[in-house]
Amino acid sequence: MKIQSENFAKAAQKAIADADLQSAVSFGTNLAYTKRKSAVFVSGQDHGEQIRQQAAQIKRHALNNLPQLLEQAEQQMQKNGIKVLWAKDAAEANQKVLEIIQQKQAKKVIKSKSMVSEEIAMNDFLEKNGVQVIESDLGEYIIQISGDHPSHIVVPVVHRTKASIRDTLMQKIGMPHTDDAQTMTHFVRGHLRKEFLEADIGISGGNFIIAESGSLCLATNEGNGRMVTSLPPVHIAVVGIEKVIPTLEDYATLTQMLPRSATGQSMAVYTNIINGPRRKDEEDGPQEVYVVFLDNGRSEIYSSGYTEALACIRCGACLNACPVYRVSGGHSYGWVYPGPIGAVVTPLLVGLNKASPLPNASSLCGSCKQVCPVVIDIPRMLLDLRHDLTKQKKSSKTWKIGMYIWAKSNRSEKWYKMTGRLIKASRYLPISKLPGLLKNWTRFREMPQPAAKSFHDIWQDGLKDEDK
Amino acid sequence: MSNSRDFILNKLKKNPAPFPEQSKVENYLPMVKLEKKTPESLLQHFKSEAEKLSAQVTICNSEKSAEETFFKIIGNEIQINCWSAENLPLKNFYQALKDKGIEITENESVRIGVTGVNAALAATGSIVLASGKGRQRTASLLPEVHIALIKKGQIFADFESWIKECCKKGLEDFTNPSNTIVISGPSRTADISMELVLGMHGPKGQYLIIY
Numbered sequence: 001m002k003i004q005s006e007n008f009a010k011a012a013q014k015a016i017a018d019a020d021l022q023s024a025v026s027f028g029t030n031l032a033y034t035k036r037k038s039a040v041f042v043s044g045q046d047h048g049e050q051i052r053q054q055a056a057q058i059k060r061h062a063l064n065n066l067p068q069l070l071e072q073a074e075q076q077m078q079k080n081g082i083k084v085l086w087a088k089d090a091a092e093a094n095q096k097v098l099e100i101i102q103q104k105q106a107k108k109v110i111k112s113k114s115m116v117s118e119e120i121a122m123n124d125f126l127e128k129n130g131v132q133v134i135e136s137d138l139g140e141y142i143i144q145i146s147g148d149h150p151s152h153i154v155v156p157v158v159h160r161t162k163a164s165i166r167d168t169l170m171q172k173i174g175m176p177h178t179d180d181a182q183t184m185t186h187f188v189r190g191h192l193r194k195e196f197l198e199a200d201i202g203i204s205g206g207n208f209i210i211a212e213s214g215s216l217c218l219a220t221n222e223g224n225g226r227m228v229t230s231l232p233p234v235h236i237a238v239v240g241i242e243k244v245i246p247t248l249e250d251y252a253t254l255t256q257m258l259p260r261s262a263t264g265q266s267m268a269v270y271t272n273i274i275n276g277p278r279r280k281d282e283e284d285g286p287q288e289v290y291v292v293f294l295d296n297g298r299s300e301i302y303s304s305g306y307t308e309a310l311a312c313i314r315c316g317a318c319l320n321a322c323p324v325y326r327v328s329g330g331h332s333y334g335w336v337y338p339g340p341i342g343a344v345v346t347p348l349l350v351g352l353n354k355a356s357p358l359p360n361a362s363s364l365c366g367s368c369k370q371v372c373p374v375v376i377d378i379p380r381m382l383l384d385l386r387h388d389l390t391k392q393k394k395s396s397k398t399w400k401i402g403m404y405i406w407a408k409s410n411r412s413e414k415w416y417k418m419t420g421r422l423i424k425a426s427r428y429l430p431i432s433k434l435p436g437l438l439k440n441w442t443r444f445r446e447m448p449q450p451a452a453k454s455f456h457d458i459w460q461d462g463l464k465d466e467d468k
Numbered sequence: 469m470s471n472s473r474d475f476i477l478n479k480l481k482k483n484p485a486p487f488p489e490q491s492k493v494e495n496y497l498p499m500v501k502l503e504k505k506t507p508e509s510l511l512q513h514f515k516s517e518a519e520k521l522s523a524q525v526t527i528c529n530s531e532k533s534a535e536e537t538f539f540k541i542i543g544n545e546i547q548i549n550c551w552s553a554e555n556l557p558l559k560n561f562y563q564a565l566k567d568k569g570i571e572i573t574e575n576e577s578v579r580i581g582v583t584g585v586n587a588a589l590a591a592t593g594s595i596v597l598a599s600g601k602g603r604q605r606t607a608s609l610l611p612e613v614h615i616a617l618i619k620k621g622q623i624f625a626d627f628e629s630w631i632k633e634c635c636k637k638g639l640e641d642f643t644n645p646s647n648t649i650v651i652s653g654p655s656r657t658a659d660i661s662m663e664l665v666l667g668m669h670g671p672k673g674q675y676l677i678i679y
Contacts, residue, residue: 061490061492064488222670226609249631252628270670272650299476
């Protein structure tokens with residue numbers, strides 16, 4: 001996927017002007033936000049907070065031991081009959097997947113939802129090499145046949161209305177006209193069922209890897225995750241190296257926090273633990289299972305001041321809570337990972353110079369940290385990224401001069417009071433729009449009338465009253 | 469190939485632990501605090517949680533009434549995708565199927581799938597199914613309706629207590645099956661305008677018969 005994060009402001013403006021997108025995104029994010037609360041706080045708010053801290057501790061403890069856990073996971077997986085491969089970057093991961101496909105002389109690949117495969121643009125690569133790739137998550141499938149990109153980590157088509165999805169399904173796969181979501185869903189069910197049965201290879205991502213047992217874990221609702229990992233003779237999973245956790249007990253906490261934070265479900269419909277290829281006496285399941293451990297910039301993040309970003313379990317709660325995401329939509333962020341966590345991860349994975357607006361695409365209100373199941377301090381990292389930006393001298397001259405004046409006037413009592421008096425004096429001027437450099441502040445709103453008394457004045461008055 | 473492995477591991481190992489103040493969790497809190505854990509309250513809790521997920525739950529008092537419930541659910545269907553006899557808790561089930569002339573097949577078009585379970589989890593209304601000989605995955609995946617036969621003694625308080633039991637038995641036992649699936653209700657999606665629809669790729673309906 002082409003990186004278009006430099007375009008954030010323009011793309012966001014377009015999204016804000018799109019009434020369909022606004023209503024679809026706001027409805028979707030609000031619903032998920034509300035449902036999350038009752039699911040995480042199922043045994044009370046205090047208990048929910050304790051569990052959140054527990055999940056945070058589990059993930060950070062896991063990151064502390066990341067290289068050792070990867071070695072342990074590899075060893076246990078091999079013992080379970082899983083073939084483990086390693087990939088430094090997107091190109092190597094794609095190449096390794098293609099090699100397996102070619103070795104098996106496979107023609108058709110069916111995929112379950114995977115953000116990592118979006119990150120490495122696997123579909124494009126495989127299709128260019130003559131492999132037919134079919135997405136099987138309903139949202140991803142709609143995205144695929146529309147030539148679109150997902151705009152949300154969990155609900156890929158949150159930006160699309162029912163009517164626009166209906167039109168796509170009628171046009172692309174000959175669905176008869178209907179306005180009923182259930183009829184649409186079941187039409188796609190029938191359409192994709194034969195693809196599952198015909199596919200030569202199933203490709204998935206992974207939500208967790210349990211090191212002590214060598215298990216690959218997936219959480220899905222639709223059942224495509226099970227189909228993809230059960231029906232085709234070969235299953236390949238591409239998983240980021242940060243997904244490994246030590247124990248089954250750790251898994252028990254995290255795999256419940258994930259759906260509660262993502263959609264407000266107490267468990268995903270299918271919480272899937274994969275221990276390897278079908279055993280000798282089993283009737284079904286794949287004959288071969290491959291797991292590709294993908295780095296693609298993660299080891300770089302590991303050694304930076306942003307290691308916390310690797311704790312993310314991709315639940316999407318921060319997207320739903322973010323006032324910026326809610327109006328700008330996911331596509332504005334210009335790459336695979338949108339929302340607050342995307343604003344951190346994108347610059348780290350593709351380079352700050354290719355995503356410079358993203359650290360500023362936040363009001364730093366802190367909602368993201370408040371809902372994060374593993375308590376990632378996203379606002380802190382956004383601030384640090386802004387700091388990095390300034391250090392790289394990426395800010396414009398006018399910005400620097402403005403900040404210089406602001407800093408000066410705020411450091412001296414005299415200057416501060418003078419600015420205050422100036423603003424107060426402007427009270428009687430008929431100004432509703434600011435001029436020149438400041439005009440962007442009042443482009444979409446009126447300039448409020450300055451108050452007759454400043455906070456300082458009121459404070460002083462109060463002191464005088466008390467003196468009496 | 470091993471180059472990338474060493475490259476990644478060496479790069480990671482160069483760094484000190486990024487969160488030195490964070491150690492292993494000592495006492496894990498369960499996600500859901502259950503007030504009562506008597507068998508009867510767990511049974512009722514399981515039922516109400518599973519029903520919230522749109523499962524149809526029937527609690528029976530005898531094998532015979534469990535069997536009757538089963539035949540009432542399948543109505544006129546004459547083919548089922550079913551786990552082998554030794555993997556089902558009902559002793560005379562296979563004989564009863566034979567008496568009614570019901571054929572057992574793994575054909576993809578079969579509408580009814582029948583399985584036992586390894587465990588049922590009260591806190592979340594989930595059932596746990598491990599793969600194995602005579603325990604095909606397709607039975608709980610391909611058909612439109614999945615019927616699970618559960619013994620009352622198989623109900624655990626929650627996912628955590630089932631995991632604890634697995635740890636007690638040992639990791640070898642845990643990884644023996646190629647696949648263990650925790651199912652919570654019928655398959656679902658809300659991808660189209662956040663409207664909940666049951667039966668995306670997996671079963672549209674789930675029946676749980678407990679006795």
